[in-house]
Amino acid sequence: MCINKINKHIDSEKENLVNFLCKLIETKSLTGQEKEVVEKVKLKMKNMKFDEVFTDKIGNVIGRIGNGEKTIVYDAHLDTVPADADNWDTPPFEAVIKEDKIFGRGTMDDKGPFTSMLYAGKIIEKLGLYDEFTVYVVGSISE
Numbered sequence: 001m002c003i004n005k006i007n008k009h010i011d012s013e014k015e016n017l018v019n020f021l022c023k024l025i026e027t028k029s030l031t032g033q034e035k036e037v038v039e040k041v042k043l044k045m046k047n048m049k050f051d052e053v054f055t056d057k058i059g060n061v062i063g064r065i066g067n068g069e070k071t072i073v074y075d076a077h078l079d080t081v082p083a084d085a086d087n088w089d090t091p092p093f094e095a096v097i098k099e100d101k102i103f104g105r106g107t108m109d110d111k112g113p114f115t116s117m118l119y120a121g122k123i124i125e126k127l128g129l130y131d132e133f134t135v136y137v138v139g140s141i142s143e
């Protein structure tokens with residue numbers, strides 16, 4: 001697979017990725033209160049045409065792509081901890097974009113990495129890069 005083809009798909013999804021990350025940031029998901037964010041991720045995975053999407057008995061959301069012999073699991077947590085707004089330059093539970101940077105609770109820990117993995121899964125599916133793999137993207141709760 002040509003890296004240029006992969007990069008083209010990444011570029012084409014940048015705006016969608018940023019918009020979805022902003023939605024996740026603005027969905028308050030304190031530890032133990034992740035149900036709303038999990039439901040948003042489940043719907044997104046279904047819309048992205050993941051082969052299987054489900055929530056396990058604990059509440060983690062899991063999307064599967066492919067059915068190969070080798071298994072790859074990408075996992076990031078969807079919960080955040082409380083934030084003291086007085087210690088923030090921007091409102092912690094709002095997504096604020098300044099100078100091509102996104103600010104908000106969970107952006108780096110761990111909703112940003114999760115969103116990147118989610119969109120990588122979409123690109124893997126779209127380009128058919130999963131032939132010998134089963135790829136799972138997991139949004140875990142209660143880090």
